[in-house]
Amino acid sequence: MELADEQGLAALTMRALAQRLDRKPMAVYHHVRGKEEILDGLVDMVFAQIQDPRPGREWREEMSARCHSARSVLGKHPWVIALMESRTNPGPATIKHHDAVIGTLRQGGFSVALTAHAYALIDSYLYGFAVQEAGLPGEADAVDELAEELMAALPVEQYPHFVELTVEHVLQPGYDFADEFDFGLSLILDGLDARLGTLGPGTPRKR
Amino acid sequence: MELADEQGLAALTMRALAQRLDRKPMAVYHHVRGKEEILDGLVDMVFAQIQDPRPGREWREEMSARCHSARSVLGKHPWVIALMESRTNPGPATIKHHDAVIGTLRQGGFSVALTAHAYALIDSYLYGFAVQEAGLPGEADAVDELAEELMAALPVEQYPHFVELTVEHVLQPGYDFADEFDFGLSLILDGLDARLGTLGPGTPRKR
DNA sequence: ACCTGAACACCGTTCAAGT
DNA sequence: ACCTGAACACCGTTCAAGT
Numbered sequence: 001m002e003l004a005d006e007q008g009l010a011a012l013t014m015r016a017l018a019q020r021l022d023r024k025p026m027a028v029y030h031h032v033r034g035k036e037e038i039l040d041g042l043v044d045m046v047f048a049q050i051q052d053p054r055p056g057r058e059w060r061e062e063m064s065a066r067c068h069s070a071r072s073v074l075g076k077h078p079w080v081i082a083l084m085e086s087r088t089n090p091g092p093a094t095i096k097h098h099d100a101v102i103g104t105l106r107q108g109g110f111s112v113a114l115t116a117h118a119y120a121l122i123d124s125y126l127y128g129f130a131v132q133e134a135g136l137p138g139e140a141d142a143v144d145e146l147a148e149e150l151m152a153a154l155p156v157e158q159y160p161h162f163v164e165l166t167v168e169h170v171l172q173p174g175y176d177f178a179d180e181f182d183f184g185l186s187l188i189l190d191g192l193d194a195r196l197g198t199l200g201p202g203t204p205r206k207r
Numbered sequence: 208m209e210l211a212d213e214q215g216l217a218a219l220t221m222r223a224l225a226q227r228l229d230r231k232p233m234a235v236y237h238h239v240r241g242k243e244e245i246l247d248g249l250v251d252m253v254f255a256q257i258q259d260p261r262p263g264r265e266w267r268e269e270m271s272a273r274c275h276s277a278r279s280v281l282g283k284h285p286w287v288i289a290l291m292e293s294r295t296n297p298g299p300a301t302i303k304h305h306d307a308v309i310g311t312l313r314q315g316g317f318s319v320a321l322t323a324h325a326y327a328l329i330d331s332y333l334y335g336f337a338v339q340e341a342g343l344p345g346e347a348d349a350v351d352e353l354a355e356e357l358m359a360a361l362p363v364e365q366y367p368h369f370v371e372l373t374v375e376h377v378l379q380p381g382y383d384f385a386d387e388f389d390f391g392l393s394l395i396l397d398g399l400d401a402r403l404g405t406l407g408p409g410t411p412r413k414r
Numbered sequence: 415a416c417c418t419g420a421a422c423a424c425c426g427t428t429c430a431a432g433t
Numbered sequence: 434a435c436c437t438g439a440a441c442a443c444c445g446t447t448c449a450a451g452t
Contacts (some may be wrong), residue, residue, distance in 0.1 A: 014426060026427085027436050035426065055368070082289040085341045088353060095366055103368035112376045119372075120339065120384070121332070121391035128335025132327065134292045146295060159302055161262070161310035165326075169319045177327070184328035187402070191394035221445060233446085234417050242445065 001042055001077070009079040012038075039083055044091025046080045049073045052100035059108025060189055063122065066101065067185055070126050075178075078134035081127060109196055118192050125184055133177065140176055147171055208249055208284070216286040219245075246290055251298025253287045256280045259307035266315025267396055270329065273308065274392055277333050282385075285341035288334060316403055325399050332391055340384065347383055354378055 003012045003020060014035060018025040032038055051069035053062035074080065090098075101122075105115045136143055147166055156163050169175060210219045210227060221242060225232040239245055258276035260269035281287065297305075308329075312322045343350055354373055363370050376382060 013424090015424085023435095024437055026438080029427075030435055078292065081338060082292050085285065085289050085338050088342060088344070090357070095361070095369060099366040099369040102372050106368055106371070112372060115372060116376050117387060117390040120336070120387035121394065124335030124339060124391060125328070125331050126335060127338045128331030128333060129327070131288060131292050131334045131338065132331060135295060137295070150297070154302070159306040161313055162302060162306040164313070165309050165319060165322060169323050180324060180327035183324040184331060187328065187398035188394065191398050195394070220443090222443085230416095231418055233419080236446075237416055 001045060004042065004079045005077060009082060040087060040089045040091060043080055043083050043087055044093045046073060046077050047091070047097050048093035050097055052097055053104040055100060055103030055107045057104070059104050059110070060193065062104045062108075063101070064185065064189060066104075067122065067126060068181075071129065071181055074126070074130040075133060078130065081130050081134060084127065110192075114192075114195065117195075121188060121192075125188055129181055129184070136177060143177070144171060208252060211249065211286045212284060216289060247294060247296045247298060250287060250290050250294055251300045253280060253284050254298070254304050255300035257304055259304055260311040262307060262310030262314045264311070266311050266317070267400065269311045269315075270308070271392065271396060273311075274329065274333060275388075278336065278388055281333070281337040282340060285337065288337050288341060291334065317399075321399075321402060324402075328395060328399075332395055336388055336391070343384060350384070351378060 003016055014028055015025045017038075018028050021028070050073050051066055053059075053066040101119060102115055105118055106112070110118060137146060147170060151163065151166060154163070170177075210223055221235055222232045224245075225235050228235070257280050258273055260266075260273040308326065309322055312325055313319070317325060344353060354377060358370065358373060361370070377384075
């Protein structure tokens with residue numbers, strides 16, 4: 001995880017890992033079946049860092065805190081997104097976390113069907129936001145640089161809306177893409193709250 | 208693109224590409240600076256396949272159609288998500304598409320700030336949904352198999368909510384994760400529609 | 415202009431061998 | 434139980450050489 005955080009996923013090779021541990025490459029295989037097992041383990045370690053919501057408490061607060069926690073964790077380990085895309089082997093921390101999220105929604109009054117909807121929606125937003133953030137440079141200054149570089153090379157008259165948004169908004173002093181997160185999260189939680197009243201009336205609502 | 212679609216991104220090597228083109232590996236370098244340039248080009252080719260929304264038309268219909276088109280395209284080329292995470296070099300088709308989306312929102316009455324919010328939200332949902340779908344097997348039958356395999360190995364009593372959702376919903380005959388897409392998309396577009404009335408009153412609303 | 419062979423510095427992993 | 438060296442079949446890419 002240190003290797004991936006510091007130098008990217010490509011720098012995490014069996015040989016580099018061994019060197020970090022002051023061992024020869026083949027020593028690693030005595031503790032792990034292969035690289036796939038390491039990658040599966042990494043994903044689970046990341047999920048273990050996300051704050052679990054607490055079933056039984058007010059669902060909106062719990063989910064909001066969980067999503068902010070998840071975003072912060074994914075921001076620290078952006079390489080995990082690329083791993084999730086290809087992994088089908090959830091570890092114990094991953095399943096425990098999923099269980100806590102599902103439980104929080106169910107006990108918040110969500111029907112089984114609405115829970116499935118909500119879960120797909122919330123996590124899609126979370127992962128997708130992480131994808132977009134990962135595609136940006138880490139420093140806010142570097143984003144400005146990148147945007148200016150792009151604008152300089154661009155046939156400006158061909159993309160008027162793109163240019164307007166970039167110049168009049170993204171390149172303005174106070175702008176930070178990370179701030180966009182709250183808008184979307186609030187909108188989603190508001191929408192779920194509204195659907196909670198109208199959908200799945202069979203399930204009693206505990207709040 | 209054919210190589211990546213058929214056998215995954217890992218199968219797209221310079222050597223395999225050359226073989227597909229009936230050339231020796233080094234011949235490829237006469238047409239392309241390196242592998243990075245190929246990957247940048249692939250991302251742009253995928254964006255080129257997504258239906259651009261038409262600025263000036265009813266924004267909700269345009270965005271809905273655009274999102275369904277994007278989802279279908281991302282479903283055909285799931286490897287593109289892993290590429291987007293690491294690429295900062297948007298191609299012409301990518302910028303053209305972004306411009307069309309931004310233009311459709313702006314002319315639909317969105318202020319610049321609300322457009323930025325909406326864009327981040329919608330695309331996060333799109334990419335994140337694609338990440339989750341990519342992590343699932345292609346065939347619906349295979350999802351059931353995977354879920355059943357997982358359930359068999361799981362300490363069931365430890366994850367009651369996870370088990371409930373899986374057994375009572377996901378493993379039910381008619382369930383297909385792909386169907387979750389419309390729920391989230393509608394919720395998001397509804398929410399944006401509501402914010403359109405209350406936020407950014409400085410910009411006149413053309414509809 | 416377009417292609418090639420040989421080579422370099424890397425990968426993950428197998429296998430037989432050491433302590 | 435834990436580690437190692439040598440080897441194999443791969444990578445992306447440079448460089449000098451061909452037509």
